[in-house]
Amino acid sequence: MFSLFVRRDGLIDPPPIGELDAHCHILPGIDDGPSTMEGSMDIARILVEMGISRVAATPHVISDVYPNTADGIRAAVEALSAALREEGLALEVLPAAEYYAESAFLTAIRRQDVISFGPEQFVLFESPVDTTPLLLEDIIYHLRSSGYTPLLAHAERYRFLQGNPRMVDHLRELGVRFQVNHPSFSLPKTSRTGEAARWLYIRGLVDALGTDMHRATPPLQPREDTRRGLRLFRQR
Numbered sequence: 175m176f177s178l179f180v181r182r183d184g185l186i187d188p189p190p191i192g193e194l195d196a197h198c199h200i201l202p203g204i205d206d207g208p209s210t211m212e213g214s215m216d217i218a219r220i221l222v223e224m225g226i227s228r229v230a231a232t233p234h235v236i237s238d239v240y241p242n243t244a245d246g247i248r249a250a251v252e253a254l255s256a257a258l259r260e261e262g263l264a265l266e267v268l269p270a271a272e273y274y275a276e277s278a279f280l281t282a283i284r285r286q287d288v289i290s291f292g293p294e295q296f297v298l299f300e301s302p303v304d305t306t307p308l309l310l311e312d313i314i315y316h317l318r319s320s321g322y323t324p325l326l327a328h329a330e331r332y333r334f335l336q337g338n339p340r341m342v343d344h345l346r347e348l349g350v351r352f353q354v355n356h357p358s359f360s361l362p363k364t365s366r367t368g369e370a371a372r373w374l375y376i377r378g379l380v381d382a383l384g385t386d387m388h389r390a391t392p393p394l395q396p397r398e399d400t401r402r403g404l405r406l407f408r409q410r
């Protein structure tokens with residue numbers, strides 16, 4: 175039945191993104207997203223045009239690069255929500271974060287100082303895309319035992335998961351859920367990221383979709399990973 179999704183060009187019709195954007199760098203001035211409130215509002219207008227009514231604001235939390243705190247993120251969400259109300263834009267902004275898989279994140283989990291969203295208590299986190307992360311299982315264990323649901327950001331991007339169904343199954347069994355970036359479905363067959371997104375979707379393993387938008391670009395434009403902050407981090 176899944177072959178119904180496959181088009182002659184080998185791609186699939188992307189699933190509708192739905193009303194929730196589970197991964198978006200919409201908050202101004204606290205990571206590599208927009209630097210101003212006007213830039214945030216430009217993203218908000220695009221999301222509303224896409225039919226999205228709720229967005230998880232997920233700024234990076236990386237101790238050496240973007241040391242965002244739960245309180246700081248909540249304050250930024252309040253400021254953006256006020257600006258949205260003033261303009262009459264019907265977009266609910268949920269405080270959240272995109273945590274980097276590092277020891278500071280483990281410490282924050284132990285202190286119950288992380289932000290979750292949704293009824294699932296999702297905590298969005300990312301790890302290096304090109305190496306097998308050492309702290310992954312520790313982080314998953316501590317999130318689960320604190321009552322959170324680990325939500326792996328842009329699961330389609332990781333080398334250690336691409337073409338590795340045993341690792342995918344292993345993480346699922348540990349209780350990890352997968353967020354996929356919606357634009358990844360439109361990447362060509364030659365893209366490992368695109369192929370992994372389609373693989374996860376066809377097998378029913380996509381738990382949340384996001385735009386991972388960092389600035390106001392046309393919706394659904396394929397975007398490979400150009401996160402400046404993480405590149406800086408890796409160079410250290």
Ligand SMILES: [Fe+2]
Binds near residue numbers: 199272327386
């Ligand atoms: Fe992101």
